[in-house]
Amino acid sequence: MSRIIDLTSPLDPHDLDLVPPDMPDLALVIAPKIDYHTHDAWGREFMVASFGCDPDDLPAREGPAGEVMHEISTHCGTHVDAPLHSGRLCEGRPSRTISDIALDELYRPGMVLDVRPWARPGEAIPVEALEQAVKANGRDIQDGDAILIRTGQERYRLGEPEYFDYPGMSGAGTRYLTGRGATILGTDAIGWDRPIPRMRRAFQETGDAGHIWDGHYAIQDKEALIVQQLVNLGALPPTGFMVGFFPLKLTGTSASPTRAVAFLPE
Structure with missing residues (x-):
């Protein structure tokens, strides 16, 4: 058995606010921009469109959550x-x-x-x-x-x-x-x-x-x-x-x- 130590820095889009204004290129290596799609908006609309169902057919009227990352460099984060x-x-x-x-x-x-x-x-x-x-x-x-x-x-x-x-x-x-x-x-x-x-x-x-x-x-x-x-x-x-x-x-x-x-x- 091994003990595992995570050596990876988190990718948090909120960290983009901490990049100095005079170093804008650093944003690409700090974190991606992320669009967060919620269960009760995008997710519900996705399920209704995909299955032709009514929102009331879904548990708690919710669909899946999802995210879209963009402006992410291959050199981003760890x-x-x-x-x-x-x-x-x-x-x-x-x-x-x-x-x-x-x-x-x-x-x-x-x-x-x-x-x-x-x-x-x-x-x-x-x-x-x-x-x-x-x-x-x-x-x-x-x-x-x-x-x-x-x-x-x-x-x-x-x-x-x-x-x-x-x-x-x-x-x-x-x-x-x-x-x-x-x-x-x-x-x-x-x-x-x-x-x-x-x-x-x-x-x-x-x-x-x-x-x-x-x-x-x-x-x-x-x-x-x-x-x-x-x-x-x-x-x-x-x-x-x-x-x-x-x-x-x-x-x-x-x-x-x-x-x-x-x-x-x-």
């Missing part, structure tokens, strides 16, 4: 990025899509790297911090591991400025993890890289294109799947558990919303 998201080529070959990835690749031994002592708002997590977190974990990264980065973002709620100014990963940090065998890279932050305003400022100040989305671009060199917007990492042990990521079975996409679940031995 989601898995396929290699295609980072570029057309990965390791010199056409990048794989979500539908190219087998479920057994998404059910892997998990390891939490607690980098909270080194994480700074908006800054890249140093490779040295990752090395120290691995040492503190008690075992090395192994081939096929799912590495879950705990940055401490659980302290902040959606809508707070700190939520959007999260610590991120650099290209060097990403390559450190994939170079040691990790095939899934997860974070409790809204994004894997540093926030776009931070990367943009660094690029404009230095002219160094290496500041542009370098964490994601690193996947072109060595394949891995990136998972963002994880929650409850504080409920997990450093290692000794399995973690599964179960995306929607979409065809040919660069990402998919996923249910992320950790399985802890009793």
Whole structure:
């Protein structure tokens, strides 16, 4: 038997009201818009039209409830990025899509790297911090591991400025993890890289294109799947558990919303 820990952030359309006005594109990765159809309006009309019945023929004069989601991104909420998201080529070959990835690749031994002592708002997590977190974990990264980065973002709620100014990963940090065998890279932050305003400022100040989305671009060199917007990492042990990521079975996409679940031995 296993104890199950849900690592998935909820998709609540009310959260769209918390997206900063100057960051409207974030709405697509926070939650979808949802039209809620009720039993006593849409549902009743649907049953009357479908069966040619009278509303009084229905129990409590009710039909089914239903919802319609729209303006939902494949990168909405807790989601898995396929290699295609980072570029057309990965390791010199056409990048794989979500539908190219087998479920057994998404059910892997998990390891939490607690980098909270080194994480700074908006800054890249140093490779040295990752090395120290691995040492503190008690075992090395192994081939096929799912590495879950705990940055401490659980302290902040959606809508707070700190939520959007999260610590991120650099290209060097990403390559450190994939170079040691990790095939899934997860974070409790809204994004894997540093926030776009931070990367943009660094690029404009230095002219160094290496500041542009370098964490994601690193996947072109060595394949891995990136998972963002994880929650409850504080409920997990450093290692000794399995973690599964179960995306929607979409065809040919660069990402998919996923249910992320950790399985802890009793």
